[in-house]
Amino acid sequence: MKIGVIGGGQLGRMLALAGTPLGQQFAFLDPAPDACAQALGEHIRADYGDRDHLRQLADEVDLVTFEFESVPAETVAFLSQFVPVYPSAEALRIARDRWFEKSMFQDLGVPTPEFADIQSQDNLDAAVKRIGLPAVLKTRTLGYDGKGQKVLRHPEDVDGAFAELGSVPCILEGFVPFTGEVSLIAVRGRDGQTCCYPLVHNSHEQGILRLSVASTNHPLQSLAEDYASRVLDKLNYVGVLAFEFFEVDGGLKANEIAPRVHNSGHWTIEGAECSQFENHLRAIAGLPLGSTAKVGESAMINFIGSVPPVEQVTALADCHLHHYGKAFKAGRKVGHATLRCSDSAVLQARIDEVMQLIDKG
Amino acid sequence: MKIGVIGGGQLGRMLALAGTPLGQQFAFLDPAPDACAQALGEHIRADYGDRDHLRQLADEVDLVTFEFESVPAETVAFLSQFVPVYPSAEALRIARDRWFEKSMFQDLGVPTPEFADIQSQDNLDAAVKRIGLPAVLKTRTLGYDGKGQKVLRHPEDVDGAFAELGSVPCILEGFVPFTGEVSLIAVRGRDGQTCCYPLVHNSHEQGILRLSVASTNHPLQSLAEDYASRVLDKLNYVGVLAFEFFEVDGGLKANEIAPRVHNSGHWTIEGAECSQFENHLRAIAGLPLGSTAKVGESAMINFIGSVPPVEQVTALADCHLHHYGKAFKAGRKVGHATLRCSDSAVLQARIDEVMQLIDKG
Incomplete structure (x- = not known):
């Protein structure tokens, strides 16, 4: 094939x-x-x-x-x-537009931050009155890694913000006092079979994902899977779909979906029985899905801008290098490391080692 | 690089x-x-x-x-x-020729079956007198998967056997009443650092490797590593070197070495922390070696002649397909499956499932 x-x-x-x-x-x-x-x-x-x-x-x-x-x-x-x-034109249409996406969450009863469609500065001013500050103004399409968005904290941030983002269709999202950000990587086969990986805790630096840690028996796992299955079934989705959630008051609010394999699922290459990449391919090829169970305790750390010297990364225990072969450039994801360990205390020590290597660079 | x-x-x-x-x-x-x-x-x-x-x-x-x-x-x-x-010309010179190879084992005190250099039918007749029957006549070079060899059981098998193998330089090897065949995949870095994977039990069908099972705490592990290190250091070897041994009377007799990644090490892709392939590349690139520790209990089953339908292989639990993308042909290795399980009882059940799939084909 x-x-x-x-x-x-x-x-x-x-x-x-x-x-x-x-x-x-x-x-x-x-x-x-x-x-x-x-x-x-x-x-x-x-x-x-x-x-x-x-x-x-x-x-x-x-x-x-x-x-x-x-x-x-x-x-x-x-x-x-x-x-x-795969995924279908309809899934892409929804996922690429924050307005469609959040409207779908709302329709399916999946909690999501307050939001408003913004087509003008007037729209924005009215929406800020309703939703309040702080809030985040985002372009409806094409944003990623913190690009195409502006945090509005004070009334003066609101003035001209629509023009600042290019006077393109935007969405205003209420600020959510979240305690953590988690993502769920789900996969659905052509026959509707659905599997989910364990929830992943994500940490960002300057809007770019830096660290993903796979969880064990996360108390919100089944809630996240319930929300995910509503979306997957609604879209008759085929392939991997990534869900980003905010953890709020012991519950979840959906932030966004990505209709593809996702950075927060890279740990699955070594850390799960069958990786998100293989499972996406199995799904779209009409093959049975593979197990999403974890193998040990895993985390993924992005290399942003540059990859530390290969001889140093490969010298670290429990560390698996993924060098993308891309030119190094500030702010660009050019590689990652997956750590797979026997227990979470060792994992935390290994994460610290990789972070030190990055800080040295 | x-x-x-x-x-x-x-x-x-x-x-x-x-x-x-x-x-x-x-x-x-x-x-x-x-x-x-x-x-x-x-x-x-x-x-x-x-x-x-x-x-x-x-x-x-x-x-x-x-x-x-x-x-x-x-x-x-x-x-x-x-x-x-890498490996060096000298390592290849030794490893490609059964006479050089066995002479080196002998020089290094590594037990090996009795053997004799055979340049003529007269040589063969004399060697059979000394070593006895049964014995195996093999071409010194170019043999693999049971090709280029003849088992001599009875005196009449000896007549004309040298001509049957093409009248090329051969070696006669005494038959060894072995209880099992094991291999050791070892890797040595440019700096002399050496690591070995757990011993692997191998089973052949019609001279071709069918099944490799990685062992746990094999009683002969340290003996095998001792023999391997003698050879690796003697050759100042860089890269992966595979050793095939016969288990005889609670000890080991070296059968042959392969100066490369080896079929009996394919299980390491999923079954070890760092695979034989990555470790070979780390070694020749001058990088630190990766861990050769096992991840769970593993076995590898070769697909010979054809790969069972992909949708059937991928439906098996704990099973990882490796399709080589080669044309199917009788006797040709065209893929393998690695099984990685939590314990050896489950592993044996999974091996049976893959074997049943092969038998159905």
């Missing part, structure tokens, strides 16, 4: 590393000449809207999937004429 | 799957148009003696390694002029 992937970054690269042992082959459509997934498959270098090359991809592969959710809707619609596309 | 691999089969493929997350890139020199490693790196399609293409490879990569031991000596010598080659 040959699988087409829209996007050829590290997620595509890790998909191919997981799928090759299943006998799958890969083609990546990505305009970047140095797309790092190209080491592991065919690279069709073209813009995401380039119909000739999209058609070429569709003709070569058995099905198409995505590495990122901001794929143009027209691209998805065009491809869908020729080849199965 | 870019690594050149002579040979582009499944071992090269699994090396690249292990090395890509270390940030390594790969080029494979292999004459086969369908060399299955090409999905994961550059494919230089050329004969192993093609100096122009060997030179091209040497110019492109930082170091060269091998997927098989029968690489022509001239190829190794030629490459060594331009680029570091």
Whole structure:
């Protein structure tokens, strides 16, 4: 089976590393000449809207999937004429737009922060009156890693904020006094079979995920799985879907979903019986899903901007390096390390060691 | 770092799957148009003696390694002029020739079956008188998977046996009444650091490895490691070296070594902290070695001739599929499954399930 992937970054690269042992082959459509997934498959270098090359991809592969959710809707619609596309155009339409996303949460009874659609500064002023400050103004589409958003703390932050974000459709979200951020990586097969990995605690630095720690018997696991299954079934979803939640007052509020393999699930390569990458591929290929059970205690630490010297990372015990082969650049995710340990005390010590290595760099 | 691999089969493929997350890139020199490693790196399609293409490879990569031991000596010598080659020409010279290999065991005090150099039928007749029957006549070089050998049980089997194997240099080996076959996968770094995986019990079918089961606290582990370290240090070896032993009278007799990653070490991908593939690459790249400790109880089952339907293999619990992407052909290793379980009783049940799937095919 040959699988087409829209996007050829590290997620595509890790998909191919997981799928090759299943006998799958890969083609990546990505305009970047140095797309790092190209080491592991065919690279069709073209813009995401380039119909000739999209058609070429569709003709070569058995099905198409995505590495990122901001794929143009027209691209998805065009491809869908020729080849199965997972997740579906509808799932992408919802997930790429914060307004659709939060409206769906609300419709399904999944708690989410207060929110309002913002099409103008007037809308914003009215919404701030209703929701109050602090609040976060975010572009409805295309935001990631803290980009495309502005925290509004004081009345003067509100003035001109709509223009600051480019006068594009936005959403205002009420600030949530959360005690933690967790994510749930779920996967749903073509036949509706659904599995979830253990909840992951996430820590961010400057808006970018730095650390994910897989939990054990998290008290909110079944609640999170309940919320996830409502969304998965509603969308008739196929593949991996990542849910980000805020922990609030002993409950959960849904922040957003990502219709793809997710950074907070990278620990599953070593830390789970079957990784999120393999399970995404199993799901879209119509294969039985693999076990999402943990193997030991795991955490993932992102390398942002640069990867510490390989001889130093590989010298650390219980540490598994994932170098994406990308050019180093400030703020860019260029690799990660997974720690897999026998118990959580050892895990915490190992996390400290990796953090020290990063701080030295 | 870019690594050149002579040979582009499944071992090269699994090396690249292990090395890509270390940030390594790969080029494979292999004459086969369908060399299955090409999905994961550059494919230089050329004969192993093609100096122009060997030179091209040497110019492109930082170091060269091998997927098989029968690489022509001239190829190794030629490459060594331009680029570091691991393991060394001397290690390959010994390992590819059963006479050199067994003579080295003898010199190092490593027990091995009785053996004799056979250059003619007269040599053979004389050696059979000394060693007795049954015995095994093997070509000194190029034998694998039971090919290039003949078991001599009765005097009439001896007549003409030298000609039957092609009148090439052979070795006669005394038959060993072994109770089991085990292998030790060892790895030695550029700095001499040595690590060994747990001993593996191997079972063959028609001369081809079918099943490898990783042992726990094997009583012969330290003896095997002692023998291995003698050989590794003698050869100043760098990389993974596989040792095959017969279990005889509560001790070990060395059968042969393979100067490369080895089929009986494939279980380490899921079953050990750091796989034999990653450790080979760490060793030759001058990186610290990774842990050879087991993760759970593991076994590896080869798929010979064909891979059972992927949807059936992936439906099995605790089972990890490795499809090599090769054309199916009787007697050819085209994939394997690794089973990783919490205990050995479950492991045995899982082995039976995979065997049943194979028998159905």
